Structures are given as C-alpha cells and as structure tokens.
Amino acid sequence: MLSLAALTACASAPAPGASAAPAADANTYTWWDPYPQHDASSAWAKRVDTCGQQAGVTIKRTAYDTTALTNQALLAGQEGNAPDVILLDNPAVSTLADAGMLATMDEFGLDTARFDKNLIAAGELDGKTYGIPIGANTLALYYNKKILDAAGVDPASIKDWASLGAALKKVKAAGKKPITFAAIGTEEGSFQFLPWFWGAGGKLTELDSPQAAEALGLWNSWLKDGLAPNSVLSNSQNTTWEEFLTGEFGFAENGTWQINSAAKAGFPTGIVQIPAKDGGVAPTPTGGEFITVPVQKDAKRYTATKKIVECMTTPEGLVETGTTFAYYIPSTAEGQQAILAKEPSLKPWVEAVRSAKGRTSDNLGTKYPKISEALWTAVQKALSGSAAPADALKDAQAKAAQAVGG
Numbered sequence: 001m002l003s004l005a006a007l008t009a010c011a012s013a014p015a016p017g018a019s020a021a022p023a024a025d026a027n028t029y030t031w032w033d034p035y036p037q038h039d040a041s042s043a044w045a046k047r048v049d050t051c052g053q054q055a056g057v058t059i060k061r062t063a064y065d066t067t068a069l070t071n072q073a074l075l076a077g078q079e080g081n082a083p084d085v086i087l088l089d090n091p092a093v094s095t096l097a098d099a100g101m102l103a104t105m106d107e108f109g110l111d112t113a114r115f116d117k118n119l120i121a122a123g124e125l126d127g128k129t130y131g132i133p134i135g136a137n138t139l140a141l142y143y144n145k146k147i148l149d150a151a152g153v154d155p156a157s158i159k160d161w162a163s164l165g166a167a168l169k170k171v172k173a174a175g176k177k178p179i180t181f182a183a184i185g186t187e188e189g190s191f192q193f194l195p196w197f198w199g200a201g202g203k204l205t206e207l208d209s210p211q212a213a214e215a216l217g218l219w220n221s222w223l224k225d226g227l228a229p230n231s232v233l234s235n236s237q238n239t240t241w242e243e244f245l246t247g248e249f250g251f252a253e254n255g256t257w258q259i260n261s262a263a264k265a266g267f268p269t270g271i272v273q274i275p276a277k278d279g280g281v282a283p284t285p286t287g288g289e290f291i292t293v294p295v296q297k298d299a300k301r302y303t304a305t306k307k308i309v310e311c312m313t314t315p316e317g318l319v320e321t322g323t324t325f326a327y328y329i330p331s332t333a334e335g336q337q338a339i340l341a342k343e344p345s346l347k348p349w350v351e352a353v354r355s356a357k358g359r360t361s362d363n364l365g366t367k368y369p370k371i372s373e374a375l376w377t378a379v380q381k382a383l384s385g386s387a388a389p390a391d392a393l394k395d396a397q398a399k400a401a402q403a404v405g406g
Contacts, residue, residue, distance in 0.1 A: 025058075027056075027057050027058055028057065028058050028059075028060050029052060029055075029057045029058070029059050029060070029084040029085070029301070029304060029305065029308065030059075030060050030062070030083035030084050030085070031048060031052075031059045031060065031061045031062070031083060031084065031085045031086075031087075031308075032061075032062050032063070032064065032069060032072070032073065032083045032085070032086045032087065033048075033061065033062075033063055033064075033069070033086075033087040033289070034063065034064060034065060034066040034069045034087060034088075034089060034289065035063050035087075036063040036064065036065060038063065040061075043324050044324050044325070045061060047320060047321070047324060048061055049061075050311070051307075051308045051311035051312055051317075052308060054307060054308075054311050055304045055305075055307035055308045055311065056304060056307075057304045057308075059308070062083075066089045066092075069086070069088065069089075069092075070088065070089070070092045070095060070096070073086055073088070073092075073096055073101065073294075074095070074096065074099060074101070076294075077096070077099055077100075077101040077294065080297075082101060082294035082295070082296070083294060084293070084294070084296065084301060084305050084308075085291060085292070085293060085294075085305060085308060085309070086291075086292050086294060087134065087289040087290070087291055087292070088131065088289060088290050088292055089287075089288075089289055090122040090123065090133065090286060090287070090288060090289065090290050090358060090359070090360070091122070091187075091359050091360050091368055091369065093122065093123045093125075093130050093131050093290050093292060093360070094123075094125045094130075094360050094364075094365035094366050094368070095366055096130075096292065096294075097125045097128075097130040097365075098125065098365060098366045100295070101294050101295060102130045102131065102292050102293065102294060102295065103130075103293045103294070103295050103302075104128045104129060104130055105129045105130065105131070105132065106128070106129070108293055108302065108306065108309075109306060110132065110306070110309065110310070112129050112132060114332050114333075114334070115132060115133060115331050115332055116331055116332065116333070116353075116354065118286075118354070118355075118356060118357060118358070118361075119133045119136050119286055119288075119331045119353070119356070119358070120132070120133060120331070121357075121358045121361040122286055122290070122358025122359065122360055122361060123290045123292075123358075124361075124363070125360075125363065125365045126363065126365075130290075130292060131290030131291055131292035131293075132290060132291050132309065132313050132331070133286075133288055133289070133290050133331040134288070134289055134290070134291050134312060134313065134318065134321050134328070134331070135288050135289075135318060135321050135322050135325065135328025135329060135330055135331055136286045136287065136288040136328060136329050136331055136353045136356065137255050137256035137257055137286070137287040137288050137327070137328055137329065137349075137353075138255060138256060138284040138285065138286055138287060138329075138349070138352050138353050138356040139191070139192065139195055139253055139254065139255050139274060139284045139285065139352070140253075140254075140255075140256075140271040140272065140273055140274060140284070140348065140349070140352050141158075141179075141251050141252070141253055141271060141272050141273070141274055142244060142251065142252050142253075142254055142258065142262055142269055142270070142271050143155055143250060143251050143269065143270050143271065143272065144244070144247060144249060144250055144251075144267050144268075144269060145267070145268040145269060145270055146247075146267045146268060147171060147174070147176045147247075147249070147250045147267075148167075148171070148250055150174055150176075151167075151170040151171045151173070151174035151176065151250065152170055152174075153167045153170050153171065153250070155270060155272045156272075158272050158275060159275055159279050159280075160275050160276065160277065160278055160279040160280075161199075161218060161275060161276075161277045161278075163275070164275055165227075167250070167251075168222070168227045168250070168251070169227070171250035171251075172226065172227060176248060176249070176250055177229065177248050177249045177250065178222075178227040178228065178249070178250050178251065179222065179227060179228050179249065179250060179251040179252065179253070180228060180229060180231070180232060180235065180240050180243045180244060180249050180251075180252050180253075181219075181228065181232055181235070181240055181252065181253040182232065182235040182236055182237045182239070182240045182253070183219065183232040183233055183235065183376075183379050183380070183383055184233070184234055184235055184236050184376075185376050185377065185379075185380045186236075186376065187369075187372055187376070188236055188237050189376040189379055189380070190359075190372040190373075190375050190376045190379075191237075191285050191287070191359075192237065192253055193215070193216075193219070193375065193376070193379055194283075194284070194285045194357075194359070195253075195274040195282040195283065195284045195285070196215040196218055196219065196274070196282065197211075197212060197215045197216075197375075198282055198283040198284075198357065199215070199274065199275065199276035199277055199282025199283070200212070200214045200215040200218075200276075200277045201277070202215055203362075204362065204364060204368070204371050204375075205362070205364075205371075206397065207371070207374060207375060207378065207393050207396045207397040207400055208390070208393045208394045208396065208397035209393075212393050213389050213390045213393055214277065215277075216378065216379060216382050216389035216392070216393060217389045219379070219382070219383060220382050220383060220389050223383055229243075231243065232383065233380065233383055233384060237254060237255065240252055240253070240254060241254050241258055241261065244265075245261070245265055245266075247265075247266060247267050253274070255287065256287075256327055256328070256329065256349050256352075256353075257325075257326075257327075259326060259327050259346075259349070260326050271348050271349075272348075273348065273351065273352055273355075281351070281352070281355045283355055283356060283357040284352055284355070284356045284357070285356065285357060285358070285359050286353070286356045286357065286358050286359070288328055288331075291309055291312055291313065293305055293309065315330070315332060315334045315335045315338055316338070318330035318331060318332060318335035318338075318339075319335055319338045319339045319342070322335070322339050323339070323342070323343070327339075327343070327346060327349070329346065329349055329350055329353040336350050336353075336354075359372070367404040370400060370403035370404050371400045371403075371404065373403075374396040374397070374399045374400035374403065375396055375400075377392075377396060377399075378392040378393050378395065378396035379392075381395075
C-alpha cells in the first residue's frame with residue numbers, strides 16, 4: 001500500500017477518477033457534510049472549525065442533505081474539484097469508492113484497527129477501507145412503560161419472536177395498539193425490515209430464501225392480526241415516531257436519534273433490543289456517517305487533511321461528536337466506554353451498535369441500493385396484500401439479480 005509520503009511523491013499526475021485540489025487558498029480546506037440543520041453557530045460547526053485550527057488551516061464547510069451530498073460529490077469528482085473532506089452516509093462510501101474518488105485509509109496512513117470491525121465494514125470494498133465511522137446509530141424497540149405495565153408485559157421477557165408476539169397480543173387484549181414501524185417504499189422501509197430479515201437468518205444475496213419469507217411473514221401476520229396498523233405501509237421513521245408519541249402504542253421500532261424525544265414524551269419509555277427469531281439480539285443496520293478523503297491532485301494537502309481526520313476521530317473527539325448529535329455511539333471500544341461514563345443510560349444502545357451490521361457489508365458495495373429497492377418493493381407487495389410474502393420475495397430476487405448482473 002502507498003504511504004502518505006508516497007502519495008505526495010507521486011501526485012504530479014492525477015490517478016484515474018482523481019480530482020484536482022479545490023480552487024481555494026492553500027490554507028483553506030473544504031469540508032462537506034450532510035448536516036444542513038447545523039448552521040455556522042452550532043456546536044457541530046464549531047467542532048469542525050476547531051479541528052481545522054488544530055491542523056493549522058481554515059475550514060470552509062458546506063452542508064447538503066444526504067442525497068444531494070452524494071450527487072454533488074460525484075459531480076465534483078467528474079469536474080475535478082472535489083473537497084478535501086466529505087462526511088458520507090455509510091452506504092454512499094462504496095459508491096464514491098467505486099467511482100475512484102476516495103483515497104484508502106492505508107494509502108492515507110491511518111490505522112483503522114481500533115475501530116469496531118462491524119462498523120468499519122460499511123466503508124470497505126474489495127478488501128480496502130475508504131473511510132472511518134465518526135459514530136453510529138441503529139434501531140431498537142421503544143416501549144411505553146405505562147401501556148406495558150397495564151397489559152402485564154415485562155419487557156425483560158422479550159427474548160425471541162414468540163415472546164414478542166405474546167407481548168403484542170397482551171397489549172391488544174388490554175385495548176391498546178401493539179406496535180408500529182416504518183414499511184414505506186423507500187430505503188427507510190428496508191432499513192427497518194433488515195433486523196427481522198437478518199434475525200431470521202436471511203442474506204441480502206438470497207432475497208427469496210425461506211428465512212426471508214419467515215421475516216416478511218412475521219410483519220404480514222402483524223397486520224392481518226391487527227397487531228400493527230395499515231399506516232405502516234406509508235410510515236416514514238418520523239411518522240412512526242409521531243404515532244408512538246400519541247401514547248397509544250405499546251412498541252415502536254425506531255432509532256438512537258429519538259433518545260431525547262423519548263425522554264420528553266408524556267409517558268415513561270424504555271427500549272429492548274430487537275430479538276432474533278430463535279433468541280438473542282438480531283443484527284440491526286448501522287446508520288451514521290464516515291469521514292472520507294477524496295483523492296487530490298496536489299497530495300501535499302493530505303498532511304493537513306490527516307490532522308483534521310485524526311482530530312475528529314480521537315476517543316475524545318468521537319465522544320464529543322456522539323453527544324453533539326444526541327446521540328451517535330462512538331465507533332471504538334474506548335470511545336464507547338467514555339460516553340457511557342458520561343451517559344450510563346446509553347448502555348442498551350452501545351450494546352445494539354456492537355451487534356449491528358453495515359448495509360453494504362459482505363462486500364455488497366454499490367449492489368446494495370439495487371437489492372434494497374427490490375426488498376422494499378417486496379415488503380410493500382406483501383403488506384398491501386397484492387402478493388404472498390414468498391411470491392413477493394421470489395420476484396424481488398429475480399429483479400435484484402437482474403439489476404446487479406448476477
């Protein structure tokens with residue numbers, strides 16, 4: 001692998017797919033991230049500025065929404081003016097890596113050994129690592145303690161699908177709505193389905209497996225039995241959460257990003273891990289961004305860029321990012337221990353992140369979005385009643401195979 005010094009030495013001509021250095025002051029470094037909700041006065045913007053100061057440069061930050069950021073990054077790579085640093089939603093890392101836009105962490109001279117393997121896997125493609133997770137979020141089941149107490153449900157009893165089903169039926173018998181989730185026909189629908197899919201033993205390369213059919217059959221049965229509302233077909237994760245905040249639902253599948261909202265709900269809440277079919281914790285998909293380094297024509301810029309990246313990914317830096325976003329779980333064991341020292345209530349979420357899985361893991365890379373679209377389409381067909389779960393998944397596998405060329 002090339003070292004940082006070697007990258008600098010051989011940078012007289014850009015590699016295929018490489019981009020030229022931004023047309024900016026040599027002391028100004030460009031940074032793109034998907035956080036337009038955090039303006040220049042925010043704690044996040046100040047944190048970015050501080051890392052620039054520590055590197056001895058000024059950072060010019062631009063924020064896009066997640067989808068626009070990936071599109072803008074690809075365009076910048078084509079035009080030869082990619083920024084120095086991009087924070088990418090983890091499934092997008094392989095897209096930019098496949099386009100030849102990103103330096104590998106080995107080439108960049110950063111050791112990734114201290115990062116949790118299951119988290120950094122989302123930034124890997126063909127055995128190479130193209131970024132570092134600045135933190136992670138994932139899914140669990142929030143519950144309304146008031147409803148569960150009245151229904152005689154002990155959250156600790158939920159260990160597998162059978163015990164969860166028994167709990168949902170008790171909630172229904174008590175006159176309340178058992179569970180809500182997001183099955184919308186977008187990536188959010190796939191994201192929420194994956195814990196059940198993986199928890200049954202499903203593989204994204206075999207959408208029509210018996211295990212996949214069991215998972216989709218579970219969700220399908222919940223709608224047929226009145227344990228989940230038909231609104232899940234159009235629910236985003238935000239609208240699912242709004243349903244839960246009405247105080248009428250026993251459970252809602254949602255993410256780490258709702259921690260503060262749950263604390264302010266008009267009823268006591270808690271979380272349980274999403275159970276695997278036969279017991280244990282189901283792998284849940286990781287959300288969160290990776291810090292990546294676009295290839296530059298002037299590789300001398302990497303020296304300061306490396307300092308910026310290192311500043312963002314120290315144990316203290318990961319904790320600061322985690323608390324700034326309320327909450328990202330740090331991507332290293334040391335960082336996780338540090339954030340738990342500050343916020344012990346995050347322990348269930350740390351455990352969830354430790355067992356989570358990247359959507360593009362298993363070297364799916366750029367194949368994942370095509371597989372995911374086939375999967376969420378199958379979920380929509382089954383839950384709407386237009387196809388049986390097994391038939392919907394058989395069609396999904398055929399479409400996914402055609403889309404990825406295999």
